[in-house]
Amino acid sequence: MEPTVDTSFLLLAASCLVFVVFYRSTRLSSPNPKRFPFPPGPPREFIFGNTRQVPSAPRNKYDEWKKIYGDIIYTRLFNRHNVVINSYKMAKEAMDRAVYSDRYHTVIMDKMVGQGQAFAAINYGQRWKTYRRLMSPYMHKAGLERYIPVHRRGNTWYLQTLLDRPEDFMKNFKLKTAKNLAEIVYGITGESAVDEYIYHSEHVMRVFLRAILPGSFLVNIVPQLRYLPDWFPGTEFKRIAAGAKRSYHYTISAPVEDVKSKMAEGTAGTSITSDLLERGEDEDVIKKMNASIYGAAVDTTVSSMHTFMLAMTLHPEIAKKAQAELDAVVGPSRFPTRDDQVRLPYLNAVFLEVTRWKPPAALGIPHCLSEDDEFQGYFIPRGTIVYNNIWAMSRNEAHYEDPNRFWPERFLDPGLAPGKHALDPRLYIFGLGRRQCIGKHFAEASLFLTFASVLATFDIAKARDESGREIVPEVDFDAHLKPFKCSIKPRSGAAAALIRDAVAANP
Numbered sequence: 001m002e003p004t005v006d007t008s009f010l011l012l013a014a015s016c017l018v019f020v021v022f023y024r025s026t027r028l029s030s031p032n033p034k035r036f037p038f039p040p041g042p043p044r045e046f047i048f049g050n051t052r053q054v055p056s057a058p059r060n061k062y063d064e065w066k067k068i069y070g071d072i073i074y075t076r077l078f079n080r081h082n083v084v085i086n087s088y089k090m091a092k093e094a095m096d097r098a099v100y101s102d103r104y105h106t107v108i109m110d111k112m113v114g115q116g117q118a119f120a121a122i123n124y125g126q127r128w129k130t131y132r133r134l135m136s137p138y139m140h141k142a143g144l145e146r147y148i149p150v151h152r153r154g155n156t157w158y159l160q161t162l163l164d165r166p167e168d169f170m171k172n173f174k175l176k177t178a179k180n181l182a183e184i185v186y187g188i189t190g191e192s193a194v195d196e197y198i199y200h201s202e203h204v205m206r207v208f209l210r211a212i213l214p215g216s217f218l219v220n221i222v223p224q225l226r227y228l229p230d231w232f233p234g235t236e237f238k239r240i241a242a243g244a245k246r247s248y249h250y251t252i253s254a255p256v257e258d259v260k261s262k263m264a265e266g267t268a269g270t271s272i273t274s275d276l277l278e279r280g281e282d283e284d285v286i287k288k289m290n291a292s293i294y295g296a297a298v299d300t301t302v303s304s305m306h307t308f309m310l311a312m313t314l315h316p317e318i319a320k321k322a323q324a325e326l327d328a329v330v331g332p333s334r335f336p337t338r339d340d341q342v343r344l345p346y347l348n349a350v351f352l353e354v355t356r357w358k359p360p361a362a363l364g365i366p367h368c369l370s371e372d373d374e375f376q377g378y379f380i381p382r383g384t385i386v387y388n389n390i391w392a393m394s395r396n397e398a399h400y401e402d403p404n405r406f407w408p409e410r411f412l413d414p415g416l417a418p419g420k421h422a423l424d425p426r427l428y429i430f431g432l433g434r435r436q437c438i439g440k441h442f443a444e445a446s447l448f449l450t451f452a453s454v455l456a457t458f459d460i461a462k463a464r465d466e467s468g469r470e471i472v473p474e475v476d477f478d479a480h481l482k483p484f485k486c487s488i489k490p491r492s493g494a495a496a497a498l499i500r501d502a503v504a505a506n507p
């Protein structure tokens with residue numbers, strides 16, 4: 001249909017408005033009195049800056065620019081300053097400064113979805129400190145111990161699914177992780193409540209992860225676009241935001257309201273939420289603090305499990321070594337426990353290599369500067385979005401010889417990697433500075449327990465096609481959770497019986 005005069009006029013007016021906003025937005029406001037330069041970066045275009053060069057999945061582009069510009073790269077998307085830090089040493093130095101501890105508030109998540117006070121999104125300040133103070137005790141040793149029975153039950157349930165439906169090994173791992181979390185955070189155990197919790201949390205997380213990527217939504221750069229009418233071409237982002245808003249409101253309210261009514265009936269199970277409510281902590285704080293946990297915890301943990309299964313499929317000799325260690329330390333008649341971890345150095349090295357080889361959060365969660373800063377002779381203005389390039393840190397050849405090789409031994413014996421010091425990836429895969437992942441001990445404990453119990457009871461190998469040929473899964477560092485086939489078989493009848501007995505004893 002031809003546009004009517006009215007429509008054409010509106011299109012023209014909107015285009016002019018967008019242009020004026022673009023133009024004004026390219027004028028930079030920070031003073032920079034000492035005239036320090038910005039960090040090095042690719043040449044910028046008039047008005048657009050580097051907007052047209054930064055793809056929405058920018059990891060490869062950053063790899064390319066790292067070779068040209070080094071460990072710190074500056075780009076500008078319209079008027080937004082972006083800095084990418086590629087080395088651990090430099091990222092640590094920056095992130096240790098409090099001014100790097102705000103978050104990047106995207107227009108879509110903050111203004112349109114209303115998620116600005118969620119744990120991972122809120123700015124550094126009093127309310128964020130309250131979140132960390134309230135959540136920390138549950139994420140450290142003593143707090144974790146309290147939820148070990150939930151992890152253990154989840155683990156044996158998962159092992160049973162590997163016996164019955166091994167082809168669903170990823171789907172069921174995700175379900176196990178989400179169920180454990182729903183139970184630990186809210187005491188949710190009923191199937192439909194868990195499903196609903198997962199559905200809405202996943203929805204918000206998908207939009208959040210997209211929103212924080214540079215260049216993903218134009219409205220994050222030109223906020224005025226959100227006032228365009230819904231029928232206006234290119235306003236799909238409004239529908240996306242409205243859907244995420246509904247889900248976000250569900251995640252902050254419904255599970256906590258459910259705990260409250262169960263507490264009133266006297267039927268609430270033990271959970272972080274019931275604990276905090278009993279202590280009289282602020283309800284709004286509990287709601288918004290807890291609502292980020294699913295998004296931060298599930299995808300990252302699932303990604304590590306995916307990498308583990310892929311690595312074990314590709315490297316049966318490594319799986320065999322870890323199994324020999326488990327057989328010697330744990331034996332065949334029980335499951336490994338967290339206390340065994342210190343006596344399983346090879347499996348520990350496998351854990352470290354899994355997290356390094358394919359880090360779950362390749363660009364972390366972006367930080368934002370609350371004040372102008374001078375860093376390494378460069379000017380970094382207030383409001384700059386800073387990405388810690390965790391992927392680049394994991395590929396640093398000064399720390400990791402042959403970084404694309406899956407090679408746990410690099411963490412065991414420095415003699416095996418002459419002149420190379422394998423940096424512990426836990427120093428950066430969980431982010432850096434004050435905003436470092438609060439769930440890192442939780443993640444390590446639950447992943448280690450799963451890796452150990454899967455290897456103790458199952459053999460993982462390459463699957464075979466109809467003609468009996470081995471299927472070698474592709475390693476694609478860009479793809480997220482790309483499905484692959486493998487063979488998962490119980491190591492013995494005794495291993496299968498151990499699993500069935502454990503599930504029967506603790507359904």
Ligand code: HEM
Binds near residue numbers: 298
């Ligand atoms: C392998 C698993 C995990 C990885 C790789 C991971 C990684 C990360 C990263 C890179 C950040 C951003 C840090 C920064 O801004 O510098 C983060 C933040 C966060 N993570 Fe994790 N995470 C994992 C598991 C978990 C788990 C299990 C939980 C909770 C149970 C959790 C809760 C959080 C929260 C709440 C934040 C936001 C912290 C803040 O902004 O102050 N994460 N995580």
